[in-house]
Amino acid sequence: MISSIVLIVSMLLLSAFFSGMEIAYVSSNKIHIELEKRQEDFLGRVLRNLTAQPSKFIITMLIGNSIALVVYSMLTGDLILDQIAQWYPALSTGFQGLLLQTVISTIVILLTAEFLPKVFFQIYSNELLKFFCVPAYLFYLIFWPISWFCIQISDFFLKTFFKSNGDQLQLSFSxxxxxxxxxxxxxxxxxxxxxxxxxxxxxxxxxxGDLKAREVMVPRTEMIAVHKDTSIKELNKKFVSTGLSKVLIHEDTIDNITGYVHSFDLFKSPDSIDQVLRKVVNVPETMLAKDVLNTLIKRHKSIAIVIDEYGGTSGLITVEDIVEELFGEIEDEHDTDSLIDTQLTENSFKLSARLEVDQVNENYKLDLPESEQYETIGGLIVNTTEGIPEEGDHVTIDHFTFTILEKSDNKIDLVHLEVGDSE
Structure with missing residues (x-):
């Protein structure tokens, strides 16, 4: 009896192993597997051979699990009936005995060989797949003739009745x-x-892919633009004072951008702005950044004006702005200094109002309120006060106190943040 119990436990462990390895492979991160396979160590080579043909690996696990369950059923049948006959003789015969035997065997299998191991292997799929790849590969070699035969049979039916190409399962990344x-x-x-x-x-x-133009653009308040009737001499001064290579041109107001002038064009000695004016592309705020980039490339432009829902100018976006979202900040000889982002003490900060709220929260482990109605520190303050505070004003939001250090006519530039005790 002891030997039978040992064999039963062994079969349950094998079944748990095969079930777990099957779900581990299906649930594992395929990129992680591919990187592990490229390691030139023993486990890397084993994993590479084991997963070279995914369908064979899965079939091998299914075959091993099936054999383990069949042997388990053969061993447990008589053992369970003997125990039932010993304790409850009336239930050990006929349909009642068969039903009780089936229920007990099924519960044991589901708990010890299916549910628990699959949950465990699914949670730690990457680690366990690598850890057990050696014994899995041994079973892969042992059951290879059976798995090859099963694949040939399945390919025959797939090609004959379903016009399929058969076993073409390959590792793919999502x-x-x-x-x-x-x-x-x-x-x-x-x-x-x-x-x-x-x-x-x-x-x-x-x-x-989910980034929109309004999340990348330079806001309207920071755009540099001059009137179309501005003299070339004044325009040249604007290039010198700002350090920009391109300056926007508008008619009546900044809501009517007609184009831009490149600093190189001034070497042509134009008499007026109209002679060197270049057209810009208009795009809506909700347009995806990737679509803006495609539009600019197709039209051979480098600047787009972002238009709000009312037709007014919301900001501008350049090819450089979009590329920086992918590759990070691109240094330019005319770029201005980075936004101020300084921690003075443990609970005191000097921050540019243009810094995004979620970025500040992430950098300093704060919990500043976030909302779809604003993105920046300045937007948070304006949204709370419903106006633009004066320099020196204090604005308290929850346990955060902002002091306005610098402001212009229509925007906040620099603030001091003091973090108090949260209740």
Whole structure:
């Protein structure tokens, strides 16, 4: 009896192993597997051979699981009936005995060989697939003739009756798997450790598809533009004072942008702005950044004016702005200094009002209120006060106190943030 119990437990463990490895392979991150396969160590080579043909691997696990369950059923049948006959003789015969035997065997299988191992292997799929790849490969070699025969039979039916190409299952990567892998890599980095630039670019690329023009644009309040009747001499001064290579041109107001002038065009000694005026592309705020980039490339333009729902100018967007969303900040000889983002003490900060709220929260582990109605620190303050505070004013939002350090006529430039005790 002891030997039978040992065999039964062994079969349950084998069944749990085969079920777990099957779900581990299906649930694992395929990019993680591919990178592990490229390692030139023993486990990397084993994993490479094991997953070279995914369908054979899965069939091998199914065959092993089936054999283990068949042997388990043969061993447990008489054992369970003997125990029932010993304790409840009336239930050990006929349909009642068969039903009780089936229920007990099924419950044991579901708990120990199916449900629990599959849940466990699914949670730690990447780690367990690599850890158990050696014994899995041994069974892969042992059951290879049976799995090859099964694949040939299935291919015959698929090609004959369903006009399919048969066993063509190959390892493929999805956007979700790439996103999960990048998230794992970023979370595994230490808090103060800089994430690899390649990983950051991948993350930016995944987010790029959902990025809208209004999230990338230079806001209206920071646009530099001159009237179309401005003299060439004044325009030249504007180029010198701003350090920009392009200046926007408008008619009556900034809501009517007619184009822009490139600084190089002034070498042509034009008599008026109209002689060197270049057209711009107008795009809506809700247009995806990737579509804006495609539009600019197709039209051979570098600047687009972002229009709001009322037809007014919301901001401007350049090819450089969009590319920076993918590859990070591109240094330019005319770029202005970075936005002020300084921690003075543990609970005190000097911040540019243009900094995004979620960025500040992430950098300093704060919980500043976030909303779809604003994106920046300045937007948070204006949304709360419903106006533009004066320099020196204090604005309290929850346990955060903002002091306005610098402002212009229509926007906040620099603030001091003091973090109080949260209740």
């Amino acid at each position: 956007k979700i798997e790439l996103g999960n892998y990048i998230t794992e890599q970023m979370e595994s980095a230490q808090e103060q450790e800089e994430v690899d630039s390649e990983i950051q670019i991948f993350q930016n690329a995944l987010d790029f």
